[in-house]
Amino acid sequence: MKKLLVLLFSLFFLYSSSVFADDISDFEIEGISIGDSLLDYFSEEEILENQRSYNEEKKFISSEFTINSSQYDSIGTYYKNNDKEYTIYGVLGFISYKTNIKNCFKKDKEIVKSFGDLQNDNNWNYNEYKDPDGFFTFNFIEINTGSIKVSCYDWNLATEKKFGWIDHLRTDIYSNELNDWFNEIDQIYND
Helix, strand or coil: CHHHHHHHHHHHHHHHHHHHCCCHHHCEECCEECCCEHHHCCCHHHHHHCEECCCCCCCEEEEEEECCCCCCCEEEEEEECCCCCCEEEEEEEEEECCCCCHHHHHHHHHHHHCCHHHHHCCCCEEEEEEECCEEEEEEEEEECCEEEEEEEEEECHHHHHHHCCCCEEEEEEEEHHHHHHHHHHHHHHHC
16 A cells, blocks of 8 residues: 555646646746735735736736846736736736847747746747747647747847837736737738
8 A cells, every 4th residue: 555655645746747738827937826916926006007908908917127137137927907916817928039139039938948848848839920020939738727838039120120129039928818819809900
C-alpha cells in the first residue's frame, strides 16, 4: 500500500503540469493571471489613472502600466466595467522594438517556448499578415478556458508617424469570455 501511494504521488507530480495546462489561469505574465484581482498588484488610483477604452462597447475596459522588468516594458489587463474587484479576464505583455524588429521575431519563439507543455503542442498556429499598415506575425493557441497569442507588429513608417505607434512584441492571455467579447466587437464594427 505504501508503494502504491508513493507511485500515485509521483505520477501526480510528473503529470500535473499537463493536467493543469488546460486552465488559462495557470499561465501568467509578470506574475499576473486570469482570475486575479488587479488590486493585488496596483492601487485603485493607479488602475483608474492608466485606464484605456478603445471602443464604445465598454463591457470590458483595460488598464496599461509601464513596468520595470527584464521581460516586458509594459503590461495591460482587461476587466469588466464597473467591477470593483477588477477581476482580470485578460493580461498582456509588451516589448518595444523601436529600431530592430528582427529581434522581435527571435523573441516571439522564445516566449512561445516559455509556455512549457504547450510548446510541444501541435495546436499552435502561426500566421503572417501584411496590409497597408505593416507586417504582422501571430503564434496562437486555444486551450479549454482561453487562448494565448504571441505576436510581432512591424508598422510601416507612415502608420508610425500618423498614430505614434511603434514596432512591438505582444503576448496576450485571454479568457474565453474576453475572446467572445472581442469577436462580438469585430462583428459590430465589420458589418
